[in-house]
Amino acid sequence: MAVLEVRNLTIRFGGLVAVNNVTLHVDEGKIVGLIGPNGAGKTTIFNLVTGVYNPTRGEIHYRGRSLVGMKPHQVASLGVVRTFQNIRLFKNLTVYENVRTAAHMGAKYSLLDGLFHTPRYHMYESEISEWSENLLRLLKLDARRADIASSLPYGVQRRLEIARALALRPSLLLLDEPAAGMNPQECRELISFIREIRDMFGLTIFLIEHHMDVAMSVSERMYVLNFGELLAEGTPSEIQNDRRVIEAYLGEEERDAQG
Amino acid sequence: MDGFRVKFIRGLGVLGLSASVAWVLASAIRARLPNYITGLLTVVAINSVTALGWNLVSGFTGQFNLGHAGFMAAGGYTSAILMIRLKWPFPVSFICGAAFAGFLGFLVGFPSLRLVGDYLAIVTLGFQYIILAVLNNTTPLTGGGLGLAGVPFRTHLPTATLTVVVTLWLLSNLVRSKQGRCFVAVKEDEIAAQSVGINTTYYKVLAFIISSMLAGLAGSLLGHFMMYLHPDIFNYLKTIESVSMVILGGLGSLTGSIVGALCITLVPEVFRNLATFVAGFGLMRASDFLRRGWMVFYALLFVVMMLARPRGLMGGRELTWEGVRSFAARLVTLRGVRGWPSSKSET
Amino acid sequence: MNEFVQQVLNGLAIGSVYALVAVGYTLVFGVLRFINFAHGSVLTFAAYVSLFSVLVFKVPFPFAFGASLVLSGLFSIMIERQAYRPLRARGAPNLNLLITSIGVSLLVENAIIVFYSADFFVFPRVLPSGTVSLLGLATAPPIDLLLTAVAVFLMSALYMFVNFSKMGVAIQALAHDRDAAALMGININLTIAYTFFIAGVMASSAGVLIGIKFNVNPYLGGLFGVKSFAAAVVGGIGSIPGSYFGGYLIGLLETMGAGYVSSNYKDAIAFVLLVLILLFKPSGLLGRGIQEKV
Numbered sequence: 012m013a014v015l016e017v018r019n020l021t022i023r024f025g026g027l028v029a030v031n032n033v034t035l036h037v038d039e040g041k042i043v044g045l046i047g048p049n050g051a052g053k054t055t056i057f058n059l060v061t062g063v064y065n066p067t068r069g070e071i072h073y074r075g076r077s078l079v080g081m082k083p084h085q086v087a088s089l090g091v092v093r094t095f096q097n098i099r100l101f102k103n104l105t106v107y108e109n110v111r112t113a114a115h116m117g118a119k120y121s122l123l124d125g126l127f128h129t130p131r132y133h134m135y136e137s138e139i140s141e142w143s144e145n146l147l148r149l150l151k152l153d154a155r156r157a158d159i160a161s162s163l164p165y166g167v168q169r170r171l172e173i174a175r176a177l178a179l180r181p182s183l184l185l186l187d188e189p190a191a192g193m194n195p196q197e198c199r200e201l202i203s204f205i206r207e208i209r210d211m212f213g214l215t216i217f218l219i220e221h222h223m224d225v226a227m228s229v230s231e232r233m234y235v236l237n238f239g240e241l242l243a244e245g246t247p248s249e250i251q252n253d254r255r256v257i258e259a260y261l262g263e264e265e266r267d268a269q270g
Numbered sequence: 271m272d273g274f275r276v277k278f279i280r281g282l283g284v285l286g287l288s289a290s291v292a293w294v295l296a297s298a299i300r301a302r303l304p305n306y307i308t309g310l311l312t313v314v315a316i317n318s319v320t321a322l323g324w325n326l327v328s329g330f331t332g333q334f335n336l337g338h339a340g341f342m343a344a345g346g347y348t349s350a351i352l353m354i355r356l357k358w359p360f361p362v363s364f365i366c367g368a369a370f371a372g373f374l375g376f377l378v379g380f381p382s383l384r385l386v387g388d389y390l391a392i393v394t395l396g397f398q399y400i401i402l403a404v405l406n407n408t409t410p411l412t413g414g415g416l417g418l419a420g421v422p423f424r425t426h427l428p429t430a431t432l433t434v435v436v437t438l439w440l441l442s443n444l445v446r447s448k449q450g451r452c453f454v455a456v457k458e459d460e461i462a463a464q465s466v467g468i469n470t471t472y473y474k475v476l477a478f479i480i481s482s483m484l485a486g487l488a489g490s491l492l493g494h495f496m497m498y499l500h501p502d503i504f505n506y507l508k509t510i511e512s513v514s515m516v517i518l519g520g521l522g523s524l525t526g527s528i529v530g531a532l533c534i535t536l537v538p539e540v541f542r543n544l545a546t547f548v549a550g551f552g553l554m555r556a557s558d559f560l561r562r563g564w565m566v567f568y569a570l571l572f573v574v575m576m577l578a579r580p581r582g583l584m585g586g587r588e589l590t591w592e593g594v595r596s597f598a599a600r601l602v603t604l605r606g607v608r609g610w611p612s613s614k615s616e617t
Numbered sequence: 618m619n620e621f622v623q624q625v626l627n628g629l630a631i632g633s634v635y636a637l638v639a640v641g642y643t644l645v646f647g648v649l650r651f652i653n654f655a656h657g658s659v660l661t662f663a664a665y666v667s668l669f670s671v672l673v674f675k676v677p678f679p680f681a682f683g684a685s686l687v688l689s690g691l692f693s694i695m696i697e698r699q700a701y702r703p704l705r706a707r708g709a710p711n712l713n714l715l716i717t718s719i720g721v722s723l724l725v726e727n728a729i730i731v732f733y734s735a736d737f738f739v740f741p742r743v744l745p746s747g748t749v750s751l752l753g754l755a756t757a758p759p760i761d762l763l764l765t766a767v768a769v770f771l772m773s774a775l776y777m778f779v780n781f782s783k784m785g786v787a788i789q790a791l792a793h794d795r796d797a798a799a800l801m802g803i804n805i806n807l808t809i810a811y812t813f814f815i816a817g818v819m820a821s822s823a824g825v826l827i828g829i830k831f832n833v834n835p836y837l838g839g840l841f842g843v844k845s846f847a848a849a850v851v852g853g854i855g856s857i858p859g860s861y862f863g864g865y866l867i868g869l870l871e872t873m874g875a876g877y878v879s880s881n882y883k884d885a886i887a888f889v890l891l892v893l894i895l896l897f898k899p900s901g902l903l904g905r906g907i908q909e910k911v
Contacts, residue, residue: 061465063461082464082469083461083464083465084463084464084467084468084469084470085467087464087465087466087467088467092465092466092467093465095461095462095465099459099461099462099465100459100462101454101455101458101459101462101463102458102459103458104454104458108451111451112451112452112454112455112466113466113467115448115451115452115466115467115468116467118447118448120447120448122449122476124447125443125444125447125448125449125450126440126443126444126447127278127281127282127440127443128277128278128281128443128446128447129278130274130275130277130278131274132274132278132447133273133274133277133278134274135448136447137274139448175466176465176466178466179466179467328712332710332712334712334715381892381895381896382892382895384899385895385899388651388652388711388715389850389895389899391652391715392652392843392846392847392850392891393891393892393895395843395888396843396847396887396888396889396891396892397888397892399843399884399885399888400885400888400889400892403881403882403884403885404885406881407881407882506839510719510723513716513719517716521712559731562730562731563731565727565730565731566724566727566728566731568723568727569720569723569724569726569727569728570720570724571720572716572717572719572720572721572723572724573700573717573720573721573724576704576709576713576714576716576717576720577700577703577704577717580709580713
């Protein structure tokens with residue numbers, strides 16, 4: 012069953028068509044990759060799905076519900092949660108505070124409960140404390156719980172951003188270039204980490220990746236985007252042998268070599 | 271559930287106990303010490319409420335509010351007019367003043383807080399000028415430029431202190447709840463906050479309304495203390511006064527706001543008394559300089575604090591006994607000047 | 618009819634002041650993305666420099682005017698270097714920059730009061746007295762004509778500078794995308810210094826002339842500064858023509874409002890307009906919206 016369904020998605024910025032007529036779907040429990048050269052419109056698709064941009068045309072359905080016109084916080088509260096290409100943590104807060112802040116959704120108490128610290132407040136607060144502690148333990152962040160987010164090494168910041176996203180108990184997780192800036196060893200760890208959290212939390216994962224090998228080994232299904240249009244889709248091995256994909260990537264390397 | 275109920279009752283107990291202690295202390299001060307001291311402490315208490323309000327919206331939520339004095343005026347005038355013209359009892363007028371200020375906060379905050387960037391600063395500053403223009407031009411109701419005399423005296427030191435204690439208790443509860451964490455998330459990174467499902471506009475407006483209500487409370491306390499109101503009391507510099515208290519005590523530190531209010535209210539008095547003292551020896555020039563020196567000192571405070579201790583005297587922490595002890599130790603070893611900016615830090 | 622022309626003339630003169638100051642807010646906002654509250658104090662500074670030059674050092678007015686423009690431009694650079702740059706280098710949040718700029722403006726105001734005087738000074742007579750008749754339609758004091766002429770001259774000069782000089786283009790590039798500008802080899806700090814200098818010169822020309830038109834006092838930059846900021850936002854912050862447009866619009870509305878409706882709310886007009894603009898067209902009348910990159 013498709014968790015996320017995108018049909019004929021198009022967005023124009025002035026004269027530039029950043030995403031053109033893209034149709035794709037992400038099935039329940041799968042890890043789906045979205046790859047493509049720089050500027051192909053991958054992050055734009057994430058921004059469209061999460062309500063940062065409104066599409067010029069097209070539909071986005073999450074579990075049968077249209078996401079078009081929703082604000083980012085509404086999309087997130089439905090269970091579609093993302094990370095960012097250039098990590099956006101609450102920089103001056105500790106690891107624990109980052110996760111606990113994101114766990115606010117589980118705390119169903121009112122402003123008055125918050126002002127007077129009613130029994131209801133204490134009940135939900137102890138619940139989200141427990142949940143946050145659990146998350147930190149599961150993601151092996153508990154040793155760093157009191158560290159300030161901006162002081163963490165890059166790889167740990169990435170892990171914290173994912174932990175923060177998981178604090179919302181999402182069902183669809185969108186990861187924007189999780190392997191950016193990682194060395195091959197870290198990339199391998201990341202691949203097993205992504206599979207682990209998928210199984211542990213029963214997630215569906217849709218990820219953008221620039222590293223071809225990471226994308227190939229972690230994804231169960233892939234979409235290739237080029238110049239805002241869908242170029243190919245299929246299993247990693249199908250994509251690997253697709254002539255158009257090879258051309259798009261070789262073309263890019265040639266351009267890189269010249270530039 | 272029982273454990274949670276115990277915690278709740280314990281929280282109320284803390285409030286009850288500290289409120290009683292504050293009341294007894296304040297009553298004792300009022301009975302024993304000269305009026306000058308009592309009055310000064312009352313002003314400290316009023317300023318604490320104002321500073322706490324400003325801190326919530328700017329220190330915690332990161333939205334720069336430059337119209338705080340406008341909301342004080344709204345609260346002060348509402349409460350005074352209700353008592354004078356409609357003969358309403360003080361507690362009711364007091365609450366109505368705060369409610370009206372909060373309502374204005376909603377009217378101003380809702381449209382402007384949807385915008386990104388520093389627009390709020392300028393809209394709220396504009397709002398303050400608009401409020402002053404309205405107050406100056408509605409003479410039959412507010413006394414206009416002549417001021418509003420005959421405001422009943424109701425702000426005794428115990429009343430003012432009690433307001434501070436209750437405000438502090440409520441705010442410290444609030445900042446330790448999900449609402450408080452969402453405020454801070456908005457300050458830290460709005461886009462990240464939205465990505466974890468935080469309705470940033472809602473929390474910004476909420477912080478703004480609570481802050482305006484506190485400004486309204488403080489304005490009404492001020493009116494019933496001075497027994498007189500005038501639009502010029504609530505000018506731009508009144509807002510800046512709250513800003514100075516908060517940056518001195520630390521953006522995002524509640525007890526810091528009270529420490530800040532204490533310093534900013536008392537230090538000029540020290541300067542003033544010193545000037546009078548020096549004048550007693552015939553040193554007129556020195557006396558004159560001391561009296562005015564505070565103004566330069568005060569202005570420098572903003573720049574120096576931001577450069578050297580942007581998180582306030584207490585480093586953004588709350589005031590605790592442990593903190594007081596380590597601060598005292600630091601004062602002794604004079605390590606406080608360590609953060610002074612050097613030309614090396616420029617790139 | 619004559620009455621109307623007269624009001625328009627008055628509005629243009631005061632609008633010139635707002636426009637000259639507003640453009641400085643826009644320029645600085647463009648490169649640093651923050652509201653420089655100390656911008657108004659450069660205006661006050663300029664008025665005092667020219668007052669001193671004429672009164673104490675007996676410098677002929679044109680030279681005094683020129684000197685105060687240059688000195689205020691340098692003063693503006695100094696504020697940036699001493700107060701803002703250390704904060705920028707540290708990556709301090711915008712709120713801290715705003716508070717610092719408020720501190721700087723208070724410092725200038727209070728330093729004048731403490732070390733000099735809180736009095737209001739009438740500028741010595743440097744322009745011919747009386748009024749000039751314009752085609753028999755209306756009359757204007759020479760200072761109003763000078764204000765408008767200086768404004769038009771400086772605006773044209775700024776237009777040439779921004780569009781046809783290397784540094785002007787660098788300022789535009791910086792406003793467009795700071796990181797890309799740095800990668801292209803633009804000296805960021807130098808460009809920012811130039812921006813502050815130009816902003817200072819524009820504002821100080823207005824400062825000297827309103828000193829002559831009204832009087833010189835420590836609070837000169839306060840209300841003029843804030844209203845000019847309103848003008849910059851109304852016109853569209855980040856847009857140079859927008860700040861001129863906003864300046865003249867507020868100048869005209871204010872004089873018209875005072876002339877035909879009531880002068881009681883004169884100072885509130887700018888802010889009412891500001892709130893309305895932010896409600897219905899937050900990017901300003903001639904501005905493009907500023908969106909944060911995700």
